[in-house]
Amino acid sequence: MTELPERALQLIVSYDGTNYAGWQIQNDQRTIQGALERTLLKITGEKIRVTGSGRTDSGVHAIGQVVSFRMQSQLSPDVMRRALNAELPPDIVVQSARNAIPEFNAIDCAIKKRYRYLLQEGRIDDVFSRQYAWFVKKELNFAAMQAAAQHLIGEHDFASFESVGSERMTTVRHVFDVQVLRSERHEFDKVAIEVEANGFLYNMVRIIVGTLVDVGKGRRPPEWVAEVLAAKKRTAGGMTAPAHGLYLLRVDYPETCWLD
């Protein structure tokens, strides 16, 4: 009888989600989890199951997805990082690897997460962002979007910001921060919406973005967001913004999770 591996690793992983059917393994589809597990098998000879802090959907990107797994191999974190980057497809990059406590799990141990959503506003699309930002063919009222975003901060029932059909114990989440920021890429103006919370419901960021864009377009006043929250039903809010503008930016854990 072999002993269960006691060694756990944490990876911070970036990926361009364009050519993947999302994070989670599915038969006959290219997935991020599938690519990582296949590469780990190749490097270590071990059949390793990895856990991602969030199961990003098809087309969603990650700047700092966190991945946990256990293994027998005694290779150092930096050797693992370099071996993974040598073998992974070029649209998945391991930013860092570190030793974690044996019970470390990327989902259960997470304290908070931060997502970014990129919008491309204006008359003309940016060819370099067609898979990396949502093109909104209108100038957005930036101040109105910032005012609207304030209503989301704090502990609220976000039932209106969850796709129907999801099953959760509770739809209450604590949003610590929402920022509406100007950003620039290749001469084309962008608006970045960043949301940080202790947890996210299914499609929560994309529905927040769809709702804030209705405010930015002048269809609704900033105060409408408070009404949407109070309604506690999905139909109250704006559309679900498309997947390709969304980035998992960062996941935070207690410092006690790390061994180095």
Place this chain on the structure above:
Amino acid sequence: MTELPERALQLIVSYDGTNYAGWQIQNDQRTIQGALERTLLKITGEKIRVTGSGRTDSGVHAIGQVVSFRMQSQLSPDVMRRALNAELPPDIVVQSARNAIPEFNAIDCAIKKRYRYLLQEGRIDDVFSRQYAWFVKKELNFAAMQAAAQHLIGEHDFASFESVGSERMTTVRHVFDVQVLRSERHEFDKVAIEVEANGFLYNMVRIIVGTLVDVGKGRRPPEWVAEVLAAKKRTAGGMTAPAHGLYLLRVDYPETCWLD
């Protein structure tokens, strides 16, 4: 006998060069010129030959390529722009269209051009920039690159900064401006090198970048660039930086070229 069309248009065009064999029409290859001419035929029914201000190589991008052509059609510039954008593939976008004087030609009338080159420096590659920036696996000495760039400003014989085999009347060009700038995209630091001149030799920007990167890596001092210029032969300078970091940023023309 049909009269030659007297009406000329100017387009400003952006494209992601990743999936093209460059600007110029070649048999059985996807090219930017080919896509534009095919789309113009579809819209106007006319067999139109377009002229680009520069024949960008395979993988090179454009933010503001300028295109000129003549046509019979009396469609307004804005209708042309919208019709082109509706029919062109999503990685080519017409930013603007305007009426030009009949003799307008995007190559001959150009006063100056500006290129940008994007470098991704550091230990870790940015997955979102693998086709949009040159990944230099080392921290670059920014101040040294800026100092080195100053040697290029002014009227010089740029023979050392031209790929061998090119045939030109003269290799003297006037460089008006070289900037080494910090830029940021998706949390990953970038260095942008911009060069503006009255004309460019074949691969001039890419050889300038390869040479400045040698300085940035500390292999050569900033003054070396003056030696490279003085040598007047290609082998004196650095490598030719890869195509996928290069962007045709802007082309300037006399105001007298425009009818509106």
